[in-house]
Amino acid sequence: MLNRLQDGSDPLxxxxxxxxxxxxxxxxxxxxxxxxxxAEEVVQDVMLKVFExxxxxxxxxARGRFRDWLGTLVRNRVVQRRRRPADRVRAQGxxxxxxxxxxQAQDDTADAAWEVAFEQSLLLVLLDVIRREMDPRAYxxxxxxxxHDLSGKKVANYTGLSRNGVYRxxxxxxxxxxxxxxxxxxxxxxxxxxxxxxxxxPPAAVEWSLNTRLEETMRSRWGTPKP
Amino acid sequence: xxxxxxVSQHAANSSxxxxxxxxxxxxxxxxxxxGEGGFGQVWLAxxxxxxxxxxxxxxxxxxxxxxxxxxxxxxxxxxxxxxxxRQHANLLNIHHVGMTDECVFYVMDLAxxxxxxxxxxRPGYRPATLQSRLEAGxxxxxxxxxxxxxxxxxxxxxxxxxxxxxxxxxxNCLFVDGRLKLAxxxxxxxxxxxxxxxxxxxxxxxxxxxxARADVYAAGLVIYEMITGLPAECxxxxxxxxxxxxxxxxxxxxxxxxxxACEPDPxxxxxxxxxxxxxxxxxxxxxxxxxxxxRRWILGSAASVVVASLAALGFWISRPSRVYVNFxxxxxxxxxxxxDVLLVDxxxxxxxxxxxxxxxxxxxxxVVFKHDDRQKDLDLGPRDLAxxxxxxxxxxxxx
Numbered sequence: 001m002l003n004r005l006q007d008g009s010d011p012l013x014x015x016x017x018x019x020x021x022x023x024x025x026x027x028x029x030x031x032x033x034x035x036x037x038x039a040e041e042v043v044q045d046v047m048l049k050v051f052e053x054x055x056x057x058x059x060x061x062a063r064g065r066f067r068d069w070l071g072t073l074v075r076n077r078v079v080q081r082r083r084r085p086a087d088r089v090r091a092q093g094x095x096x097x098x099x100x101x102x103x104q105a106q107d108d109t110a111d112a113a114w115e116v117a118f119e120q121s122l123l124l125v126l127l128d129v130i131r132r133e134m135d136p137r138a139y140x141x142x143x144x145x146x147x148h149d150l151s152g153k154k155v156a157n158y159t160g161l162s163r164n165g166v167y168r169x170x171x172x173x174x175x176x177x178x179x180x181x182x183x184x185x186x187x188x189x190x191x192x193x194x195x196x197x198x199x200x201x202p203p204a205a206v207e208w209s210l211n212t213r214l215e216e217t218m219r220s221r222w223g224t225p226k227p
Numbered sequence: 228x229x230x231x232x233x234v235s236q237h238a239a240n241s242s243x244x245x246x247x248x249x250x251x252x253x254x255x256x257x258x259x260x261x262g263e264g265g266f267g268q269v270w271l272a273x274x275x276x277x278x279x280x281x282x283x284x285x286x287x288x289x290x291x292x293x294x295x296x297x298x299x300x301x302x303x304x305x306x307x308x309x310x311x312x313r314q315h316a317n318l319l320n321i322h323h324v325g326m327t328d329e330c331v332f333y334v335m336d337l338a339x340x341x342x343x344x345x346x347x348x349r350p351g352y353r354p355a356t357l358q359s360r361l362e363a364g365x366x367x368x369x370x371x372x373x374x375x376x377x378x379x380x381x382x383x384x385x386x387x388x389x390x391x392x393x394x395x396x397x398x399n400c401l402f403v404d405g406r407l408k409l410a411x412x413x414x415x416x417x418x419x420x421x422x423x424x425x426x427x428x429x430x431x432x433x434x435x436x437x438x439a440r441a442d443v444y445a446a447g448l449v450i451y452e453m454i455t456g457l458p459a460e461c462x463x464x465x466x467x468x469x470x471x472x473x474x475x476x477x478x479x480x481x482x483x484x485x486x487x488a489c490e491p492d493p494x495x496x497x498x499x500x501x502x503x504x505x506x507x508x509x510x511x512x513x514x515x516x517x518x519x520x521x522r523r524w525i526l527g528s529a530a531s532v533v534v535a536s537l538a539a540l541g542f543w544i545s546r547p548s549r550v551y552v553n554f555x556x557x558x559x560x561x562x563x564x565x566x567d568v569l570l571v572d573x574x575x576x577x578x579x580x581x582x583x584x585x586x587x588x589x590x591x592x593x594v595v596f597k598h599d600d601r602q603k604d605l606d607l608g609p610r611d612l613a614x615x616x617x618x619x620x621x622x623x624x625x626x
Contacts, residue, residue: 019460136463137486148469158473160483164572167582171559204456204466208362211458 018047018214024121025074026202026210031113032078036206044213045077046070071114078110120197126180127194130173137161138169146170147195250285252332253325257283261354266296266413271348272334280346281322282354285332296413297331303415304333310388310417317381319401319410335410338401345404357400357407357449365456365468368477372511374400374407375450375481379507381409382446382500386439391418393437394426395445396459397452429459433491439499446500447488454478454485462489480510551585552612554578554596555619561598565591587612596620 022043029039131139137159144155145166152163161169177190249257255272262269267286274281286297304324314320323334337346338354346352353359357374360366366374378400385392393414401410414425416437424437431437432444448459455466463486465472472478484507490496497503554563561580563570565588570578578584580596589612594605603620 131464135491136489140463140465140486144465144469144473148465150470150473154473158479158482160486162572162574162576164576164578164582165574168576168579171579204458205362205364207458207461211460212362 014051015214017050020125021070021121022047022210023124023202024117026206027120027200028074028114028117029078029081030200030202031117032082032110034078034082036203038081039202040206040210042074042077042081043210045081046074047214049073049077067118071111071118075110075114119193120200123181123194123197124201126177127198129180130176133176134169134173138165138172141166141169142173146174146191147198250327250330250332252283252285252327252330254323255281255283255334257285258348261352267300269354271337271352273348280337280348282335282337282346283332284335285330287330288326288328300333300413301331303412306390306417307385307412307415310390311384315381315384316406317377317408318384319403319408319412321412336401336403336408338403339405343405355402357397357402357453360402361397361452361456365466366453368475371450371453371481372477374453375484376504376507377407378409378446378449379500379504381407382442383504385409385415386418386442386499386501389418390415391437391439392442392445394430395442395449396427396430397449400449432489432493434493436493440493440496443488443497443500443503444493446503447485447496450481451485451489454481476514477511480507480514484510551583552587552615553583553617554580555617556580556596556598556603557619557621558598561596561603561620564593564595564597566593567595589613594618598622 025043025046026039029042030036034042127143130142134142138161141155141159141161144150144158145152152166155161155166156163159166174190177194181190249259249270252272254275256275257270257272259271260268261271261282267284270283270285272281272283273279284300286300288297301324304321308321311318320336321333322336325332325334338356339346341353341355341359343355346354365371378395382392382395392409392412393416394411395409399409399411401408418439424431424435426437426445430445430448432441448462451457451462452459454472455461455464455468457464457466472482484503487506488496488503497506559580562577563580563582563584570584572578590609591612592607592609594607596603596605601622603622605618605620
């Protein structure tokens with residue numbers, strides 16, 4: 001995907017990049033005390049930086065992981081955004097102040113927060129993978145039954161599946177998730193981690209707002225709306 | 228990637244739109260751009276004679292692209308007028324189609340303002356679309372039902388006339404006098420499985436056909452957005468209000484209709500919006516009947532509570548124990564045979580372990596678990612399942 005991004009002529013690559021990483025960037029900014037408004041601005045800033053390809057060419061795979069390169073870019077944007085008084089005033093509810101800690105301690109906390117946000121976004125990507133693979137009815141049943149803890153009877157009624165169908169969907173999804181996220185099989189915490197990651201999902205309003213912004217960006221760049 | 232030529236009506240806030248000088252069209256003064264898309268702009272307009280406010284879509288005749296959008300728009304509207312015997316209450320009214328040396332234009336109803344008040348010429352006016360409505364979150368259940376029915380009624384009238392819309396999405400659903408109207412007929416075509424693939428990619432079905440079933444798929448996604456408040460890309464995620472939605476009878480009916488409309492296999496979808504609307508109405512009436520029956524039952528029970536209590540006492544004393552069994556195997560996913568009959572649910576799907584099954588026959592002799600090509604045969608003799616709550620089997624690691 002990075003090669004396609006560097007090529008600069010592939011709108012689908014940009015859309016893929018956006019959909020894969022925006023929740024990560026948003027989640028990290030929120031963890032670092034940004035308001036929803038500022039976190040949205042950070043997503044917008046980072047995406048624009050990558051769209052404009054100013055930073056993409058600075059990424060050298062030989063020098064480290066993509067995760068770390070993106071982490072540096074995002075952390076810098078968060079710090080810059082939080083330094084701008086206009087953004088702090090505009091932000092709904094305001095941004096939490098960063099604790100006046102030593103710079104090194106701040107870096108360590110940011111690194112840890114980035115790792116947590118990255119892991120959660122990976123889990124959400126896993127969920128997205130099985131969402132695209134599974135029959136929609138079965139996926140919905142799985143999410144309601146397994147991740148929202150609703151009873152099999154209620155889920156069966158809502159989805160039109162039988163109760164057995166709900167359990168089958170659950171088993172199929174869990175088995176596929178375990179295959180994809182093999183690292184979590186040992187500690188048996190996959191379900192809990194997924195629930196935690198889902199709780200961190202940005203609200204629907206943010207999703208709409210950022211999708212609209214992406215659409216505008218793509219229209220100005222390629223002359224077509226976001227597909 | 229297929230064409231993504233769309234015209235969505237939304238507030239124009241870009242400076243380029245504001246810089247445009249208004250085109251000249253007969254009988255109307257165009258004030259400002261209120262929407263724009265790939266091939267044209269929608270202007271707020273005032274009729275010089277009556278002073279009525281309208282929306283006028285203007286498509287330049289000399290377009291830089293290889294295709295002829297103005298010609299296509301005229302063809303679509305002509306087709307629409309020829310096929311529709313009368314205007315439908317849920318399709319946006321087109322009052323007039325005209326042409327100048329530079330553009331083709333047509334005059335439409337002006338949508339309400341996003342605030343819900345009628346369309347006006349005040350500077351802050353923004354057309355009320357389903358898209359703008361969804362930016363505030365999911366629709367309340369009653370509004371969801373009303374809007375879904377209105378959308379399907381408008382689409383059904385097109386399908387009835389042998390046409391397909393090909394660009395059903397929230398931005399193309401306008402509110403006029405509080406009523407949802409399907410708009411943007413620029414891509415309307417006669418229903419034909421080989422009609423070209425145009426529209427908005429995220430509302431297109433995975434099979435790629437653009438017939439009435441594709442409109443059904445798009446309408447399903449739009450209703451999904453109404454229920455959950457999530458964008459179509461998130462389908463079928465349940466969203467933040469999952470717990471409330473599952474307990475709501477209206478949303479339950481809508482959700483089941485959506486799931487069928489958005490089946491990946493087109494043959495399992497509704498044939499067209501008429502069938503989808505009919506199913507929605509049938510399901511709603513079944514749900515209403517069930518609720519009415521339940522109310523009647525409660526009232527009847529209350530009236531005869533003393534007699535019923537006495538009868539119930541006798542019933543519970545003589546009632547046999549409920550027959551249900553937990554079937555467990557290691558590894559999971561074995562199918563179950565009771566007396567050589569495969570155990571299936573009410574839809575004919577085999578139960579697989581681990582599972583709890585009720586309503587079993589009272590007496591059985593033999594249980595067989597099958598997992599891949601292995602099986603475990605349990606000869607229980609005549610066994611009363613009412614006394615058995617768990618039947619299990621385990622395979623060794625080697626088959």
